[in-house]
Amino acid sequence: MRSTAQIEQMVLAHQGHLLRYLRWLGCDDNLAADMAQETFVKVIAGDFHSDSPQALGAYLRTTARNFYLMHLRRERRNVALPEEDVLEAAWAENEGDDFGESYRRALHECMQGLAERAKMALTLRYGENASREEISQATGLDPEGAKTLLRRAKDKLKECIEKKVGKDRNELAANGRD
């Protein structure tokens, strides 16, 4: 049975990637926090142990995904998630084997290369949950312009991150991983 200190250590080590995973599946912030909490409690109650952080991470993700699917059923929501193997492959491709550290570093660097207005729009959208109207007011664009600004900024980020992380997803797809 884990001690309080071990539980704390596990949560601190894995909460970031678990919350990111749940958001990636489609949870909003609050739901992601709920699902992550339930996942940790389940793992603590089941007393699952692994010396490998990767194995524990995979176990947490599977548990979290099941909780999310149960939540969708309970809420009678029809959200189609891709098959588990597709999900895991896409997650591994982005997250890498360092719990997304390289990706986050690349994202941080690529953000520096964006125009100030694009940075502001992304910060408002993802940092403050601002609506498109609020972003358009802050950037001086009409709502459609704000939408285009966000889309272009994300396209640039994707391109830049792919280069920095050294991934070529088209190549991976051609090699049959899809």
Place this chain on the structure above:
Amino acid sequence: MNPDREDLNDRYLDAALRDALGPNVDLTRRVLRAAGRAEPSRPRVIALPRRAPVWRPLAAAAAVLVVAGLGVYALVQVLPADRPDQSAPAAATRPANEAAPAPAPRPHDPVPGVAPVTRPDEAAPPRPKANEPEFEPLPPLPEPAPTPPDEVKRPETPAPEPRLPDGEVKRDPEPEYPEGWTDPPESWPGKLPEGTAPGERAVLCAAIRPSRKDGVRVADGGKWKPLAAGQVLRDGDRVKVTGWADFTLGDGTLLRLDGEMALTLEDKTTVARLFGGVLYADCALPLLVRHEALGVTLTGQALVQYRPRALDVSVLLGTATAAARELGAGRAARLDADGFGRDRAVAFADLQREHRMLKESPERKAVREDFDAYKGEIWGGEVTAGVLRGGHDKVRGLAFHFGPVPLRGNEVVRLRYRVTKRVDLVMQFGTTGDGNFRHVIRGVESGKWLEAEIPVSAFFTNMDETQKLAAGNAVRRFQLHDDDGRPVESEIDWFEIVSRP
């Protein structure tokens, strides 16, 4: 790459951006509490906010200077008076003390002097699962946790009465209506004193409208039983809803539930204790929604969603108050043991998209008059066979009295009416202190029953069209007459004022 994969990569970028730019989240305390473990006694390292204001280092430096200055000053005060050479520098430190900037409170800092809501350390009862059986043992309703003085700020709540023994009837359950609150129509069944017979628990709800047959079940002796025709809900009754159901309480409040709740009374305040799902409330009087040790008082229209050890509160009208913090209209936030979290904007359209039960807009009837048993004052007519008829008085036309009903400004007026000749018909509200407000319908067809739906905001004063009926006005009379002042025979079959999101 297939579209699924492309979409997943896009979503990963979204998640990473939220991760990088959004607020820091630390689940350690929540998890330890949920797992029934004591929180760590040693201090934990908590990540600093991402964007620390620039003035903080300056404020810290100023605070150090102030402390140093005070120290020197105190030292000088205790020194013997015959050492004047040391008093000068001490005096010089005093302006620094006065100039020290006091840091402005941050929006999410706890309010000084206000104790946050606390909850017991033991693990919460297990959450109901999706595949729960038809019957489940019902735990007894938990006693409300002792409420710290600042936990719930109740508007004008009277001092608590001593609790009556079980089974004892409250002889005077009449709620004290704070000024500005909607007086429920006399025609409603289940008004608190009337629905309660000696030896019975108080009736809290007598009008229930399920969205589907047998959609409402009531806990009865440890089992769920379908709601029987004409069954009322009494203090302490617990219901579970499949689909959704509307519950009109004795005070006129409308609750729409998709989930499970119990209705109770606490010091004359109605309490909805939520055990799962979603509750929409349009309150005629303040309503307290509880979940475990949490409590939030609603005064207008709000949606409350059950979460493990938390409530998601979205306010559309009025306020939601918990732990001495008020959430205003158009804002949503999560309420947990630490109080309300960060709030965000919310609109009814957002909630409608998210919750199927709101697809059909909920409507609370602030006034409903069918003229079946009308006993109020009438001008220029009379009630016959359930219809108000008249209009011979060319000055006053046909009018009837009700209420008074304070308005919030978002109501609509509906009525079924008929006139005997084509007219420009004035529909007019009399208010308690602000004169008359009118709305004109041009060219009303004669001899046909017609139904009208008019927002109260479309009524304006006779003298000034820009002065409209709005929140704060209280209406007490409704009147029909011809715009040209000629007598016109008119009839009203039914009339209602409806509040909706």
